Amino acid sequence: MQRSAGSRRRRRHNSRPFLGGAMAVIAAGALTVTGLVSTAQAADVNNAKNAGFESGLANWSCSAGSGATVSTPVRSGTSALKATPAGQDHAKCTQTVAVKPNSTYALSSWVQGGYAYLGVTGSGTTDVSTWTPGSSTWTKLSTSFKTGANTTSVTVYTHGWYGQSAYFADDVEVTGPDGGGGGDGPGPVIPSAPAGLAAGATTTSSVALSWNAVSGATGYKVYRDGVQATTSTGTSATVTGLAADTAYQFSVSATNAAGESVKSAAVSARTAKPGTGGPGPAVPKHAVTGYWQNFNNGAAVQKLTDVPADYDIIAVSFADATPTPGAVTFKLDTAGLNGYTDAQFRADIKTKQAQGKNIIISIGGELGTIRVDNDASATAFANSVYALMQDYGFNGVDIDLENGLNATYMTKALRQLSAKAGSGLVITMAPQTIDMQSTSGEYFKTALNVKDILTVVNMQYYNSGSMLGCDGKVYSQGSVDFLTALACIQLEGGLDPSQVGIGVPASTRGAGSGYVAPSVVNAALDCLAKGTNCGSFKPSKTYPSLRGAMTWSTNWDATAGNAWSKAVGPHVRSLP
Numbered sequence: 001m002q003r004s005a006g007s008r009r010r011r012r013h014n015s016r017p018f019l020g021g022a023m024a025v026i027a028a029g030a031l032t033v034t035g036l037v038s039t040a041q042a043a044d045v046n047n048a049k050n051a052g053f054e055s056g057l058a059n060w061s062c063s064a065g066s067g068a069t070v071s072t073p074v075r076s077g078t079s080a081l082k083a084t085p086a087g088q089d090h091a092k093c094t095q096t097v098a099v100k101p102n103s104t105y106a107l108s109s110w111v112q113g114g115y116a117y118l119g120v121t122g123s124g125t126t127d128v129s130t131w132t133p134g135s136s137t138w139t140k141l142s143t144s145f146k147t148g149a150n151t152t153s154v155t156v157y158t159h160g161w162y163g164q165s166a167y168f169a170d171d172v173e174v175t176g177p178d179g180g181g182g183g184d185g186p187g188p189v190i191p192s193a194p195a196g197l198a199a200g201a202t203t204t205s206s207v208a209l210s211w212n213a214v215s216g217a218t219g220y221k222v223y224r225d226g227v228q229a230t231t232s233t234g235t236s237a238t239v240t241g242l243a244a245d246t247a248y249q250f251s252v253s254a255t256n257a258a259g260e261s262v263k264s265a266a267v268s269a270r271t272a273k274p275g276t277g278g279p280g281p282a283v284p285k286h287a288v289t290g291y292w293q294n295f296n297n298g299a300a301v302q303k304l305t306d307v308p309a310d311y312d313i314i315a316v317s318f319a320d321a322t323p324t325p326g327a328v329t330f331k332l333d334t335a336g337l338n339g340y341t342d343a344q345f346r347a348d349i350k351t352k353q354a355q356g357k358n359i360i361i362s363i364g365g366e367l368g369t370i371r372v373d374n375d376a377s378a379t380a381f382a383n384s385v386y387a388l389m390q391d392y393g394f395n396g397v398d399i400d401l402e403n404g405l406n407a408t409y410m411t412k413a414l415r416q417l418s419a420k421a422g423s424g425l426v427i428t429m430a431p432q433t434i435d436m437q438s439t440s441g442e443y444f445k446t447a448l449n450v451k452d453i454l455t456v457v458n459m460q461y462y463n464s465g466s467m468l469g470c471d472g473k474v475y476s477q478g479s480v481d482f483l484t485a486l487a488c489i490q491l492e493g494g495l496d497p498s499q500v501g502i503g504v505p506a507s508t509r510g511a512g513s514g515y516v517a518p519s520v521v522n523a524a525l526d527c528l529a530k531g532t533n534c535g536s537f538k539p540s541k542t543y544p545s546l547r548g549a550m551t552w553s554t555n556w557d558a559t560a561g562n563a564w565s566k567a568v569g570p571h572v573r574s575l576p
Helices: 016-034 342-354 375-392 407-421 442-449 480-492 518-530 554-559 563-573
Strands: 067-070 080-083 093-098 104-113 116-121 129-132 135-146 153-159 167-176 198-202 207-210 219-224 227-232 236-239 247-256 267-270 287-293 313-321 358-365 396-401 426-429 456-460 500-505 548-552
Touching (some): 104 116, 116 135, 227 236, 375 407, 396 407, 500 518, 554 563
Parallel strands (some): 287 313, 456 500, 500 548
Antiparallel strands (some): 116 153, 219 247
16 A cells, blocks of 8 residues: 555566666676686586586575475476575575586576576686576576686575565586596485474464474474374465464474484473364455554544544454464554554454454565465465454454465465355455556456455555556546546456445545545546446446445545545445
């Protein structure tokens, strides 16, 4: 959700096109400096050890625990490297390789997935690197380097890039004269026991676990009270099927082709008590959604009970990322909210629910860094959101990820959450206009994938500039045609009318651009639901079950005297 100027958080900006261009120039420069071309001689050997990751991460070191071995996808053998960038870490994996001085070596690796880099440092001459912006199939990266007069070892590395998805690597080669390091190294040995086992988020039926990576391990077995409960190829797992409010002991072992390690030291964890979170009051046929700010950015500071009754769904903004990929947490900004206490907040949730309102937790915002791009992070997302629902009593979740969404894994996460929370779970989304221009977009695909459990998509019709309408014409924001012609894409693209809402700023201060008067919002609602009050664009049919409208934010609405909700709220309720 876009915040206005004056927000205590920095503005979102789109840097990806510049990143690709800049990195291409840098990479090209690194490759053309040397101008080296090498053909391996018959006596040359591959000096890299564990080049195919068949012995787990033996001989390799990955930054911030970012690397793990996986059984799929692999190019050859049974294992490959998967390394996942997170935060400011770009998932660099390195190996020190023995080489001969004054010798030329061919460096290569096969890669797949996100941005992938391959290079060497410490050559004693000019270090080299190469990269690819990502591929859905195995792609070979190749370059070459010459060692200096006194060079007896180099550091070979792979890495991804900040904010990009995980990359895979397999069959690394440092081909040239034997440096005396023993080639591809010995076979695997039984790994040591994992350390650092810790229990994370719990629900009434599950416990999330994490531990430190073990060198040489290709997988892990998780035990519950001495009995194997699940397995994992990474350093986390969630044990499910547990009884509520019950204590369990967990341990984990490491495995590879040589066998299984002894079990780690055990940790205890208790599942959550049955709570009141989850299904709440039924969402009205026509509903108004408002975002409530858990921070002070110059808008009116509110308690939940200050939010007007015109709002049917209140999205608490925002949950925050945790060190566990995909997992989220929430903490009330008591200082920023003029001393509003956690106890008051929890009590106010119940008060609003008793009034027939649904209170949900919003994930993301313009600077949200939550990424759900693999099975582990999907499970972590579902478990942590459900834990917040159980803890605070939230009725559902809002997806407002403006920095990337993976339809495959967000779909898995939301279905896991639905399985835990049951029917009545409220799921809303707030994509930007660009995210809903085509059914091939990740947001649109996610919405269609979860159509059977989706409540409403409140697209943000602001901070976007001009966009295509469903008739192929370009419309500028700030007009009734912009609202109706873009809503038509969703309505004709597969969403039920009850799953489409119009998202707009509550005041001119609520967004950088795209504000429209409440009368324009009401005209767009009439055009779509009844075929009246349209502009130059008039849809070919009406959508009387249209869900309603959304605004950023209840706080900016209050700053403007609640003019938006006073005008739009009654109008939404009057729709057919």
